[in-house]
Amino acid sequence: MSLDKQEKTAVRAVTSTDVARIAGVSQSAVSRAFSPDASISARTKQKVLAAAASLGYRPNRIPAIMLSGRSYMVGVVIGGLENPFYATALERLAIALRESGLQVLLMHVDDALTLDSALDQLLSYRIDAVVTSLAIGSKSVARALSQLRIPVVCFNSSLVGPWISTVNSDNHGAGLVAARLMARRGVTCPVWLAGPVRNTASRARGEGFCHGLREAGMPVADLTRLQGDDTYDSGYDAVIGLWKRNIRPDGIFSSNDMMACGVIDALRERMGLLCPRDVVIMGYDNIPQAAWRSYDLTSFDQHTEQMVARAMQLLDEALGAKDTPLSRTHVVDAQLIERGSTACGD
Amino acid sequence: MSLDKQEKTAVRAVTSTDVARIAGVSQSAVSRAFSPDASISARTKQKVLAAAASLGYRPNRIPAIMLSGRSYMVGVVIGGLENPFYATALERLAIALRESGLQVLLMHVDDALTLDSALDQLLSYRIDAVVTSLAIGSKSVARALSQLRIPVVCFNSSLVGPWISTVNSDNHGAGLVAARLMARRGVTCPVWLAGPVRNTASRARGEGFCHGLREAGMPVADLTRLQGDDTYDSGYDAVIGLWKRNIRPDGIFSSNDMMACGVIDALRERMGLLCPRDVVIMGYDNIPQAAWRSYDLTSFDQHTEQMVARAMQLLDEALGAKDTPLSRTHVVDAQLIERGSTACGD
Structure with a gap:
């Protein structure tokens, strides 16, 4: 079955072929118009975008995920959002990932026991990497994460293993x-x-x-x-x-x-x-x-914005290393914020 | 290019063909072993699971998404997690979606202006629906959401339009x-x-x-x-x-x-x-x-657990209605919790 045929069987979706026909360009031109780094003339791109807008077309990433094995989705495993610290960290991480062209596939996990099945589900979507702030330090968790054979970045964790990098507050x-x-x-x-x-x-x-x-x-x-x-x-x-x-x-x-x-x-x-x-x-x-x-x-x-920036660096390096597992650790200084509870005055 | 060939080109992934060979069963048996409702004998399933475990195989949802147009991913659009109320609601929603076999593709949005590009990104992953707690009530946002032509469920919102349902606190x-x-x-x-x-x-x-x-x-x-x-x-x-x-x-x-x-x-x-x-x-x-x-x-x-349960109902109905747009509203009672600040005593 051709990619084309498969796209047409998808429910609701207008395909790139439709856009190419209306714009009077090749299908490859449509694809290039929606790829940030692809070479395409301004005039052709404009024709494609106008046709796409008129048809309500939106590019479909799924065929590319299938062909490349890269989904540009990162599994973010969280727990304990009742602590405002984790909620803020998640917000900052979601913004940073999006700015790097990555999407967040979110997974809430109560404890180490539910982590395994959560990871299985995430992997079936061919996520590129995992980022987690779970405070789970067991060896079995480290083993499960290493076995994914994709980059894993942990916050404030002592997990050690191939593929696992950590960003810790000091x-x-x-x-x-x-x-x-x-x-x-x-x-x-x-x-x-x-x-x-x-x-x-x-x-x-x-x-x-x-x-x-x-x-x-x-x-x-x-x-x-x-x-x-x-x-x-x-x-x-x-x-x-x-x-x-x-x-x-x-x-x-x-x-x-x-x-x-x-x-x-x-x-x-x-x-x-x-x-x-x-x-x-x-x-x-x-x-x-x-x-x-x-x-x-x-x-x-803890300077979450710095910790998130370090995590993005580690992710970038690890994704660039392809099939070679990296294990790095970054430590970010924690800054003392003195207030009245230690008698520093107002 | 066949599905099979494409799977093999994916980086790192062991394919269902490999599992079928080791288990001595057909590829279709492997696929059925990983589908919750499929008919398969216990003995065959066991053989498949053992082979899968030995190879580190995990089922790949991407081909199925491509063929069916359903990703079982729901775009969850959030903002303002510094309010603990939204953080808790997100946590409950993530748990409920997962229990329904749906994944959360998370998108953080600062304001209505960034919503459009966020939705484009989510749609390129062929999400099945959108759930949002953004307190954005403008007509242009309602129009943008309706144009997605997929079910949208909003919390505490006055948005009105085809495809848009709301769950509101009273x-x-x-x-x-x-x-x-x-x-x-x-x-x-x-x-x-x-x-x-x-x-x-x-x-x-x-x-x-x-x-x-x-x-x-x-x-x-x-x-x-x-x-x-x-x-x-x-x-x-x-x-x-x-x-x-x-x-x-x-x-x-x-x-x-x-x-x-x-x-x-x-x-x-x-x-x-x-x-x-x-x-x-x-x-x-x-x-x-x-x-x-x-x-x-x-x-x-606001009884977020009830609001989330209602949202899941609406989502279920809307996904079941396929290409027919639903617009429903549920109102959930807010319960007065009396404490000392209104002199109710301790």
């Missing part, structure tokens, strides 16, 4: 900075509020924090570590748990801003304590709510 | 309920804080609010109408503007929760006023932050 470095700031503010009883155990970015923040406290001469062996799950409620509940255990911190570094907001509210509402007067609080992500006046939260900005 | 009805609650709380100087002018859902909320105030015997002619842009900052600034004009409201209904949070913070921080003691505040969307203890904001829940 999580460890930010932890160091947080500890030094607490030391400067005279904190003597710091607490670390961790995100989910499987989240390796959170772990790196906590390790950096310990490292920095040790440097500042604080007794890290006594450091209280709280377990949160990245939600506001888990931050709120963690504070109540602390007080039940009779621990009275004067500084809390939270692995993300959502939990830090919960911490601030619990301190004020349940303990009658104010931040920063009684407790110095820091978060991570610099979500919009960190700047809301009820929180005025010191945080770390 | 915005007018919620406005009525807000006015009645203010009347019960003894509000005598209410203020309406509107979203962007082009946002027809916001307009309907404001009209319902006026309607309800009139019913309650309040002088609607004097109603102060503030113009916001759906952001926290615009709510914060609106309050400062009010005080400059020497208007002292005792009730503010905000077209969304983000602005209402800004209102609460400005009242407390700049005017030293507390909510609900001095001013009763209501929002719309019931975003997670409405429940955060610093805001404790009474709001309207």
Whole structure:
């Protein structure tokens, strides 16, 4: 069956043959008129575009995908959009991919268990690459991603394997900075509020924090570590748990801003304590709510626009390398954004 | 060129012919093994799946898209993910589409101007339908969408045209309920804080609010109408503007929760006023932050899960109607969620 014949069997679609007939040009001229880099005279292109507009014709990428094996679609695997940080990152990524002439085939995944079938579905559309911000660090996930044999770019991930590149925020470095700031503010009883155990970015923040406290001469062996799950409620509940255990911190570094907001509210509402007067609080992500006046939260900005730009570079290199698997890592500095919660004044 | 030959030219992909050879079955059996509803013996299917797994074969949807003109991809056009409401709605929609065997081809659009080129790109992938939550109500957008000649489902939109169906929150009805609650709380100087002018859902909320105030015997002619842009900052600034004009409201209904949070913070921080003691505040969307203890904001829940379910129904009907354009509207009740900001107690 010829390409032509196949196009005609498609429902609703006006074909390039129709446009060629009306414009009085060859079918190849129609195809060149819609290819950004193809050679075609301005006059012929104009005739084609006019004919296309009159017929409501829109170029069909499907035959080209079939012939080249490249779809110009990138599978974007997401989860946890309730965190404004991920929503903003997705928006920026969608814009950057589109500017590079790539489309986003979006897949929502709850956990590592549903990732496999999600990837199968994406692959049946012959996606060129995968980009994901899922905080899944297991070896089986790395294996599943490597087996796709297409470029994979992960954000804030410790996944390692052929085909897998990562763009990470300098999580460890930010932890160091947080500890030094607490030391400067005279904190003597710091607490670390961790995100989910499987989240390796959170772990790196906590390790950096310990490292920095040790440097500042604080007794890290006594450091209280709280377990949160990245939600506001888990931050709120963690504070109540602390007080039940009779621990009275004067500084809390939270692995993300959502939990830090919960911490601030619990301190004020349940303990009658104010931040920063009684407790110095820091978060991570610099979500919009960190700047809301009820929180005025010191945080770390991951510079998602830079992280997305690095991811686009990695994608470009990996797609250019064709069948050769690349594995690169970029680290982007996280910027300390000081606000009232660490007593920097207004 | 045969389908077979084309498949072989695709980069990296193992073909169904390879699987058929290893499994010792026909190519058609391989195809049936990967079609959910196809007739095939359990034994044959097992042989095919084992061979496919050993080769790393994944079915290729592209030839089927070319032949049938159906891609099982839905173009989802989004904007404004900084509002947690839209982020949650997108997540729910992505899950629902996937459960229906449809994929999300995501397109981020800043405004009506970029919508046209976005739609062209989506159409070149032969998407089956479009779903959008863009608050764009212009006639030119309605025309552009109708001309696609594929089903379009809009959320909270006043767009009208062939092929266009809408799922709306009962915005007018919620406005009525807000006015009645203010009347019960003894509000005598209410203020309406509107979203962007082009946002027809916001307009309907404001009209319902006026309607309800009139019913309650309040002088609607004097109603102060503030113009916001759906952001926290615009709510914060609106309050400062009010005080400059020497208007002292005792009730503010905000077209969304983000602005209402800004209102609460400005009242407390700049005017030293507390909510609900001095001013009763209501929002719309019931975003997670409405429940955060610093805001404790009474709001309207749009029940996105119901709205998404209705959208899926409309999509199903419209896709079933093939080339016949459907135009339907579903309205979903918005539920009042009373919290502290309207003095309902804890």
